[in-house]
Amino acid sequence: LAKTTQPISMDSYEGQEVNITCSHNNIATNDYITWYQQFPSQGPRFIIQGYKTKVTNEVASLFIPADRKSSTLSLPRVSLSDTAVYYCLVEGYYGGATNKLIFGTGTLLAVQP
Amino acid sequence: GAVVSQHPSWVICKSGTSVKIECRSLDFQATTMFWYRQFPKQSLMLMATSNEGSKATYEQGVEKDKFLINHASLTLSTLTVTSAHPEDSSFYICSARDPRDSSYEQYFGPGTRLTVT
Numbered sequence: 001l002a003k004t005t006q007p008i009s010m011d012s013y014e015g016q017e018v019n020i021t022c023s024h025n026n027i028a029t030n031d032y033i034t035w036y037q038q039f040p041s042q043g044p045r046f047i048i049q050g051y052k053t054k055v056t057n058e059v060a061s062l063f064i065p066a067d068r069k070s071s072t073l074s075l076p077r078v079s080l081s082d083t084a085v086y087y088c089l090v091e092g093y094y095g096g097a098t099n100k101l102i103f104g105t106g107t108l109l110a111v112q113p
Numbered sequence: 114g115a116v117v118s119q120h121p122s123w124v125i126c127k128s129g130t131s132v133k134i135e136c137r138s139l140d141f142q143a144t145t146m147f148w149y150r151q152f153p154k155q156s157l158m159l160m161a162t163s164n165e166g167s168k169a170t171y172e173q174g175v176e177k178d179k180f181l182i183n184h185a186s187l188t189l190s191t192l193t194v195t196s197a198h199p200e201d202s203s204f205y206i207c208s209a210r211d212p213r214d215s216s217y218e219q220y221f222g223p224g225t226r227l228t229v230t
Contacts, residue, residue: 032217041204041224043206043223044157044221045221046220087157091217093217097145098145102159103157103158105156
């Protein structure tokens with residue numbers, strides 16, 4: 001069974017850039033990588049998704065190397081409200097249907113003033 | 114963005130009873146919904162994929178007779194935990210994709226906290 005691993009926790013200060021890496025050595029050709037943010041006792045919220053190279057949106061960037069065995073979520077200039085657990089998700093599709101949904105172990109990001 | 118709701122947000126039940134959790138897509142139709150379970154300080158684990166009008170697909174190790182899933186309409190899926198026991202206490206979360214989205218983004222419900230006493 002494919003394992004998707006992340007650092008358990010990270011600390012940062014307001015205004016800093018934070019990079020969280022996810023390892024997914026067994027990623028398959030049809031798999032996408034998605035990152036979610038989760039606050040306590042809430043459902044996860046979508047941050048960004050990619051397949052390869054670099055993707056950027058208004059809140060984050062996602063870097064995926066050529067071998068796609070890892071990915072890095074980059075959060076620019078974090079604030080206190082970014083304190084949360086961040087999950088990477090490897091999801092695969094075949095024939096138009098989802099055939100794999102594996103969440104990473106999660107990284108608790110603590111942002112301090 | 115699309116909205117997914119869950120009801121109830123929390124429930125306490127006695128051991129041996131059954132509990133039903135509802136998951137609704139409020140502003141889109143979802144042919145597929147996903148049910149997850151999350152224990153404290155752990156990641157989300159996919160339990161099953163709920164397909165409208167057909168049987169759910171359960172992940173390995175998830176008892177289909179204990180966790181009954183019904184996806185009777187394009188906006189509602191239900192998860193019934195039958196003969197609940199304290200070890201079933203967990204945070205249950207559903208999600209769905211909006212077919213109008215070009216991405217594979219999942220929209221998650223707010224979750225249901227189940228406590229079995």
